[in-house]
Amino acid sequence: MDLTPRRGNGKESLATRSPASDFRGEIDRLFERFFGQGWGDVFPASRTALTPAIDVSETEKEVVVKAELPGLQPDDVAVQIEGDALVLSGEKKEEFEREEEGNVWHSERRFGSFRRVLQLPVAVDAEKVSAEFRNGVLTVRLPRSEQAKPRRIQVRGT
């Protein structure tokens, strides 16, 4: 078995690395090696087995939240606005059958339920939020509410 450097949740790339993701990846692996199992098994009280990676970016018009959720169906994801937070939750099930037993050579993909609560950086118009799920990426667009739109203030001179 010959594998290129692993990615892990910390996103190590083959070409470039970021120190922050390296560190996070290292700590995750340290825990996995020490306990012999992942976070979800060590802390069973935490309800989620999955921690999908999230991107939050903003433009003048809207906040865009993207989450990598490969293997989920649109019905498996719930997007909710609760006050000033966006809540993403759902469950990743193995969609392809595992009929009979077999030799597992490599098992890396995680399954299970997830829930992430994101504090939104600005106020948004909850009525106009839209969500699209394509190719395993969920994209939520949250238009800024009127008060939150940036305004230019006239600078007056005397």
Add this chain to the structure above:
Amino acid sequence: MSPRTSPQDVKAVRSDRVYRPAFDLVERDDHYELRADMPGARPEDVEVRFERGLLTVHARVSPRKEAAFTDEYGVGDWQLAFRFGETVDPEGIEAVYRQGVLALTLPKSESARRRRIDVRSN
């Protein structure tokens, strides 16, 4: 890491980052099943090749446009290389890409199939 596991004729990647997807590989009696999480690629941009015993998967992903406020994941192409050697029969390989997951079924070549040997007692 041996340089020979990289695809020889991969097209130049557009993003400056290439990632290896998380994957599962299971061996059954007469085939292998490989599942790889490769979100963000369009089905038409996923390329699967099998050449001289080497499976290569490459998927182009459009680079991120907006500057991210919080970014927990990088955006880049997906690439996976796996050496099966002569155990796989290239003719019957099937690939399905749905919801960001690539599922490959690779049938074993005749000689590699597991056979149950009957044990006689007479």
